[in-house]
Amino acid sequence: MVVVGNLFSSLPRTPPSVRAASGAAILHGRRAPLVGALWVLSLGALTALSYRTGCIQSQRRVPFFRPKFANQPSVRALHSTGMAAASTVPSIVVYVTVPNHEVGKKLAESIVNEKLAACVNIVPGLQSIYWWDGKVQTDSEELLIIKTRESLLNSLTEHVKANHEYEVPEVIALPINGGNDKYLEWIKNSTRDN
Secondary structure: OHHHHHHOOOOOOOOHHHHHHHOHHHOOOOHHHHHHHHHHHHHHHHHHHHHHHOOHHHHHHOOOOOOOOOOOOOHHHHHHHOOOOOOOOOEEEEEEEEOOHHHHHHHHHHHHHOOOOOEEEEEEEEEEEEEEOOEEEEEEEEEEEEEEEHHHHHHHHHHHHHHOOOOOOOOEEEEOOOOOHHHHHHHHHOOOOO
16 A cells, blocks of 8 residues: 555645545545555456456455355356256257248247257347358348257257258257256256157
């Protein structure tokens, strides 16, 4: 604090009579807001550095800053163990694009009816720009966001390929590293084993 005080010694100070009347925030003149701002900025820089370097654990070494979830397992720990709770199974989110709402709704219903997924969201209004047949193509599409078990990915992929009108349908899976345990249990209970 002494170093910070020396940095701002040239700033105008509030007269002692005003300081006494205005409370603790003005005891240090105009230094308090500046010191607070520098402290907040330094925390932001440390946070940015830890994310940029991939070392999120480095935040725990700053004694004044404790992340809200410091005592919970990291995302890597959740992923490496499969899931957070024993009553869930490794789950994924799968993206599939479709040419229009009717095709998407039909495919989504067949996926849920076959218990290949617990839920399928249909997101309208996509514009896809992609390389196909040696040139750039542009099409309007809709996106299916499918929540399912990781173990069902191959069966789901085969189902999509068999029931999709595209020559090469998009089927892209992303792991669910954590979340609401009740929702993850619901995914498990709403899908078939294999």
